[in-house]
Amino acid sequence: MTAIQPSLRDYEGVAPPGSVDLLRRLADRVRGRSMLHVNSTRVGGGVVEMLERYIPLLSELGLEPRWEVLNGSDEFFHVTKSFHNALQGQERDFTDEMLRAYVETNRANASRLDLDADAVFIHDPQPAALIEFAPRRGMWIWRCHIDMSRPQREAWNFLRRYVTQYDAAVFSLPKYAQRLPLPQFLIHPSIDPLADKNRELSDGEVVDVLARLVVPRDKPILVQVSRFDRFKDPVGVIEAYRLAKRSDDCRLVLAGGGADDDPEGAAVLADVREAARGDSDIHVLVLPPTAKHEINALQHAAAIIIQKSTREGFGLTVTEGMWKGKPVIGGAAGGIAVQIVDGVTGYTVNSVEGCAFRISYLLRNPDAARRVGQNAREHVRENFLITRDLSEHVALIISLLR
Amino acid sequence: MTAPFEFVACLQLREMLGRTAWDERELLTGIEHVPADSIYYHTHSSFLRSRYPSAPYPNDFATWVATQVRDPVLGERLAVVDPFMFDDLELLRNAMLAILDDHLQAEEPAPRVGAVGRAGEPFHFMQSTIIEVPTGVRARTLGEFADALHHVDVSVIFYHMFRPVMNSGTVSDPAQWLERELGLPALAGRVRLLNPYARDPEGLRSDLLSLVEEAREREA
Numbered sequence: 001m002t003a004i005q006p007s008l009r010d011y012e013g014v015a016p017p018g019s020v021d022l023l024r025r026l027a028d029r030v031r032g033r034s035m036l037h038v039n040s041t042r043v044g045g046g047v048v049e050m051l052e053r054y055i056p057l058l059s060e061l062g063l064e065p066r067w068e069v070l071n072g073s074d075e076f077f078h079v080t081k082s083f084h085n086a087l088q089g090q091e092r093d094f095t096d097e098m099l100r101a102y103v104e105t106n107r108a109n110a111s112r113l114d115l116d117a118d119a120v121f122i123h124d125p126q127p128a129a130l131i132e133f134a135p136r137r138g139m140w141i142w143r144c145h146i147d148m149s150r151p152q153r154e155a156w157n158f159l160r161r162y163v164t165q166y167d168a169a170v171f172s173l174p175k176y177a178q179r180l181p182l183p184q185f186l187i188h189p190s191i192d193p194l195a196d197k198n199r200e201l202s203d204g205e206v207v208d209v210l211a212r213l214v215v216p217r218d219k220p221i222l223v224q225v226s227r228f229d230r231f232k233d234p235v236g237v238i239e240a241y242r243l244a245k246r247s248d249d250c251r252l253v254l255a256g257g258g259a260d261d262d263p264e265g266a267a268v269l270a271d272v273r274e275a276a277r278g279d280s281d282i283h284v285l286v287l288p289p290t291a292k293h294e295i296n297a298l299q300h301a302a303a304i305i306i307q308k309s310t311r312e313g314f315g316l317t318v319t320e321g322m323w324k325g326k327p328v329i330g331g332a333a334g335g336i337a338v339q340i341v342d343g344v345t346g347y348t349v350n351s352v353e354g355c356a357f358r359i360s361y362l363l364r365n366p367d368a369a370r371r372v373g374q375n376a377r378e379h380v381r382e383n384f385l386i387t388r389d390l391s392e393h394v395a396l397i398i399s400l401l402r
Numbered sequence: 403m404t405a406p407f408e409f410v411a412c413l414q415l416r417e418m419l420g421r422t423a424w425d426e427r428e429l430l431t432g433i434e435h436v437p438a439d440s441i442y443y444h445t446h447s448s449f450l451r452s453r454y455p456s457a458p459y460p461n462d463f464a465t466w467v468a469t470q471v472r473d474p475v476l477g478e479r480l481a482v483v484d485p486f487m488f489d490d491l492e493l494l495r496n497a498m499l500a501i502l503d504d505h506l507q508a509e510e511p512a513p514r515v516g517a518v519g520r521a522g523e524p525f526h527f528m529q530s531t532i533i534e535v536p537t538g539v540r541a542r543t544l545g546e547f548a549d550a551l552h553h554v555d556v557s558v559i560f561y562h563m564f565r566p567v568m569n570s571g572t573v574s575d576p577a578q579w580l581e582r583e584l585g586l587p588a589l590a591g592r593v594r595l596l597n598p599y600a601r602d603p604e605g606l607r608s609d610l611l612s613l614v615e616e617a618r619e620r621e622a
Binding site: 016017018019021022025026171174175177178179180183184185186187383391392395396398399 | 411413415416417418419420451523524526528531533535536537538553554555556557558
């Protein structure tokens, strides 16, 4: 929707005072350095959203950033989805054929892609093995966005042989760090407050979008925005909504889409539709990855935002909801426990029942909901905006290139 | 000629050491062996994290012992140690070790139980690198110093006021500048008495501004 990309100057009125100036002064030290980001899709998911915003801002800061995407077959993405799930703790079996498909896809991409840069950021497990086959000049950094607190050993042992070749790794939380012979840095992911998904909207814009999506505003709306993924527990959200609705009338919107590298999404979506069947107050919306304005409007319209994940690398939808000044109920998993200071900037829950209790509590206590929402917005401003994230990445490059 | 005070912002690059502790004894062993930068990180840097503290104490060792090990007495004993009273991180390390050792000699380690009946989270040792970023803002008079204090990034307050171990006696030390360059020993003395422990940077900014404004009124 937004035709003009925001410039750094636009962030000065949004980010904490002085933080944009600090970013500029840091970036001056690495002006002209080349920086490459590699991930596995250009469509859908938090990493894509992050890179879409990083690249123009890094350019404006005087660096020379590029973004390359791995090519892979359906078989490759089935294998990497299994890796993803196994690294987040699920038991998965890997055959030699699967591992070969993973390695060969990385080998082919290493030949195809231009991987030369002063700092090469490889995002997540899918392209991690590129390092084995690529010519090395600059510093290589493995940026892991997923919950690695309890990885399945077989999957991690396989991946570890590649990760140990990197110069550094970056994780989203301390508990994701592994025993590795390389420096491991902590950088919390961020949101862009000026992106279509997060910018301020007028009431008219919100009304228009909800009318188009056929979501009435006659009762409080609960919103969970996320991929249809079992770790996001969308069926658990429906159960919590049903428990709360016994005494507090409300609607539930489950909005999400798929990503190119997520072949399990269709099966989860079918389960969600089955669980929602027969209840006209539940709206299951499958939105394309371009529907950022729609997501923004849904979050603006929400009385409460839910992210009831059972595993979560960080949970950018939590940050998005908090930035809109909404009370957020999050599963006590991964980064959500860092984003939400329980009872101060939101609520964390451990069960369907806990989620239902907090829904009812917030619906019945609008003053508490408002206070928590205001705290949430300031907490995000200080800790989880893209200006801080970029500063830490630039500081990391400064530190590694010293 | 008066040398200007140069305001320096900073950014904390956080690094995980890949070392964890699962109980008080492992915490003690870890504190014995980690680099001094790790002791600094866990005792000083909570001030840079958030205005909404998610932890009961601004000392990570104390917080972990209190919330994950569920040993509130040991947590309180560690929390009461003011890291700003130590001008050497090795002395601070030894103070923490003495408390842990004394506690473990006297008491059986507490059974570690988490919030929902499971084992609590382990302690993850970290360290940080402080990257200095000169802001280009300089003050030559008390008035300029006060004006700058009003609008600089909060990390400037951390850099100049929360890092006495690194800054004491250097050009980054505002008390030394006030005394040597502006000839204000009384104000410098009062600034030196400001204790950052259990104070957030915005609160400290406000305390410092109050002292400076009082001195300006007296000058006028």
